[in-house]
Amino acid sequence: METFTLGTGASIYTQKLLPAISQAQHEIILVTCFWAPSKTLTALSSALERLARQRAAQQPAQPLRVRICFSSRSILQKLSHTSSADGYVYPPSSWSSKLGLPVREVLAAGNMQLEVKSLFFLPFSVMHPKFLIVDRQRAFVPSCNVSWEAWLEGCLEISRRMSRDDPVDGLLEFYHTVWDKELDLGAPQPPIPEHGSGRTSAANDRLEETIKSPADSTASLVDIDVPAxxxxxxxxxxxxxxxxxxxxxxxxxxxxxxxxxxxxxxxxxxxxxxxxxxxxxxxxxxxxxxxxxxxxxxxxxxxxxxxxxxxxxxxxxxxxxxxxxxxxxxxxxxxxxxxxxxxxxxxxxxxxxxxxxxxxxxxxxxxxxxxxxxxxxxxxxxx
The missing domain is CATH 3.30.870.10 (Endonuclease Chain A)
Known part of the structure; x- marks a missing residue:
């Protein structure tokens, strides 16, 4: 375990999740329930665009796989949603106009492979989990959506300790079962970072759009022994x-x-x-x-x-x-x-x-x- 953070959705995203996304080298998996125009979405889009431009300047040979998943965007979207367990995959032409994300050309220039999918089952079955997995090494479990509400939220940050049978693997298995049945769970893992190093580097990579809340509070969990x-x-x-x-x-x-x-x-x-x-x-x-x-x-x-x-x-x-x-x-x-x-x-x-x-x-x-x-x-x- 790394940290437990309290704040609002916008403050947690800009202070914890987006710095981690900005450091991704191999894979970003972001799952949320509600997706709406907001300060959080604006900051997320800016972080992805900034990362794409940085990668375009560096010309990395390995692509960065980005998967964004959500359930609810509007009443009309839910009423007309497919009942297929494969969900609905948004075409690149809609990324910017409908979802507020960077355009395909910007992401492609940074060798970022984005897929956006939604799942919803009438009449009431939303996919309510929220989590972020970065490079299969770090995971965040926030309570907040990508939306505008200024509510008290919490976020647990987890770092990989073991190459296999780690809590991060359990979260990956859940994602594989629900959202991406073609995900290769046995793919080679990047080297495991030194315990606590991810937390420090993320803290040093603050975003221009950092949003603060009077409720902000972070507790370090690094020194607490929590076996897998x-x-x-x-x-x-x-x-x-x-x-x-x-x-x-x-x-x-x-x-x-x-x-x-x-x-x-x-x-x-x-x-x-x-x-x-x-x-x-x-x-x-x-x-x-x-x-x-x-x-x-x-x-x-x-x-x-x-x-x-x-x-x-x-x-x-x-x-x-x-x-x-x-x-x-x-x-x-x-x-x-x-x-x-x-x-x-x-x-x-x-x-x-x-x-x-x-x-x-x-x-x-x-x-x-x-x-x-x-x-x-x-x-x-x-x-």
Missing amino acids: TAVEWLPGWHHRNPSFCFLPWRFPLAPDTPLNTTILRLLLSAVEKALARGVDVTIVTSRRMMLLEQIVTAGVLRIFYFRSRAGLTSDEEPVHSHLKLSIFDGQHTVLGSGNMDRASWFTSQELGVLVRGAEFATTIKKTVDEALDGRLDPVFTPS
Whole structure:
């Protein structure tokens, strides 16, 4: 593990993901859910164009393979989307006009081979995971989309430690299964960089378009021992059947995906048992966001609404929390894309990452607690 970063989508992209993209030599794999005109998209396009022009000046013999994947761009795009599992591949003529990316000629001059694909399955099945893999050596798991929302977001940065059976390989396998079945998982790997070197070099390669947020915070994880066996990817496969039931006495069970089995079933059971034992439970959610999908539970839980910090007028001060984080017993930490709502449980594709370790959990919790300071409104607190 390298870092855990908090901020908004624009600040995380410009301070963490885009510097890593700017250093790519062999392959860039960027997967997100929502794609929209925004400061993030403008910065991403500029970073790709700058990289292409640098490569054009250097004339590298080896091409740079770039894959961009997303699910949602507009209502019309989703209504007319193909139901094929192969998705829709955007023609080069649409890269700039429809997607806000550099034109084909600029990328080709830098020997960059771009493919842009979307996947969506009616009626509600979006591909909700977000991640970036650079040169199969570094991976980032952000909660943010390529879009305009100024929400509190988080991003876990991982570097390869082993040539095979590394957590980065697990993420590559997920990408291969969903987005690119022709991906050669056995391709020769570049040399593994010295632990921590990727983090330092990325920090030294700041972009002109760096965007900062009052919520920005980064915790170093370099000195925390997290063996590969302590990291587990938790996919939540999409389901086209939303399993709606209009009989009030019947409650359809959510599908048995690895993510649901790890989080949903255990969470509900653990919360019920904890409350029965008199344990206080704290929940932080967003006010007036996805109201139809949120279940608000009263009682002796501690429930807070996230809000902007008073007195801050920055455009990048978060107005909602989009961070997905669960910590159990101070030892088990789950980050990723899954929300605690019906869409994530039943229809959307999701991806979580479970990290086992007390020191890791403590560091993540401390970083988040500091970011939440002054940004919480109590709803229910123990009497």
